Amino acid sequence: MSTQIYHNPRCRKSREALKLLEENNIDFEIIKYLDEVPSELELKALLKMLNLQPIELVRKNEKIWKESYKGKTLSDADVIKAMHEYPKLIERPILVHNSKAVVGRPPEKILDLIA
Template sequence: MAKATIYHNPRCGKSRNTLKILEEKNVENNVVEYLKTPPTFGELKSVVKKLKIKPEELLRKGESVFKENYKGKSLSDDEWIRAMVDNPILIERPIVIVGDKAVIGRPPENVLEII
C-alpha cells in the first residue's frame, strides 16, 4: 500500500480521528501540520485536483478570516488557492492523500475509500 499524507490539525477532533483510522489500519503516513507548515501554491493546487473539487469547496467558510476578508467575493480558482496558502486556517481538514487520490476526512471514515 502507498504511504498516506494527512494534512492534519491536532486540535481538530475529526483530524485526530482520521489519523487514528490510518494508524489502526497500519497505513504508513506522513503527517503535515498544515498550520505550522502550510502547503505551497503548487502543492495546494495539486491537492484540489486530486480531490476533484473546486478550490472554493475546500474553504472553511465559518472562519473569521473568511467572513472578514472573503465572504461574498467572487475569486478565480487560483485566487482562492492563494487565499488558502496565505491563510491556511481556511483549508478544510483533514485531507488525506494516497497516490493520486485524496479525500477530506469529514466524516473521518471517508479515508477508508482510498486506503
Template structure:
C-alpha cells in the same frame, strides 16, 4: 505507498482520522498544516485530485472568509488558492 495526512492535532476529526489510518497499519506521513502550510502548487494539486474547487474547502461562515471577501465571484481559482 505512504499516505499523507494533513493534520491538525487540535482537531478531533483529524486525530480520529490519523488513529484510523495508523490502526489499519497504513504508513502515514503526517504534515501539521498549521505549522507547515502547503504551497499554492500543492493546494492546486490536491484540489485537482479531489475534483474540487477552492471554495469547497473553505469555511464560509468563519470570519476570515468574510474579512477577505472570499465570496467575491470576481476571484478566480488562483486568487482563491493564494
C-alpha cells in the same frame, strides 16, 4: 505507496482520522499544514487529486473568511492564494494515498481511499 495526512492536531475530525489510520496499521506521514503551509502549486495539485474546485476546500465559517472574503467575487487563483496565506481556511483532514485524495469528513471516508 505513500500516504499522507494533512493534519491539524486541534481538530477533532483530524484526530479521529489519525486514529483510524493507526488502528488500521497504515503507514503514513503527518503534514501539519498550519506549520508546513502548502504552496499555491501544492494546493493546486491537492485540488486536482481531490477533484474539487478551490472554493469547495474552503472552511467558510472561519472568521478570516467571513471578514475578508465572503460575498466577494474571487477567481480560483484568488481562493488558492487565500488558502496559502491563511492555511486555517483549508478543510481538514485531507488524506493523500497513491495520487488520490479525500477530505476526511466524516473521518471514515479515508478508509474508502485506502481500502
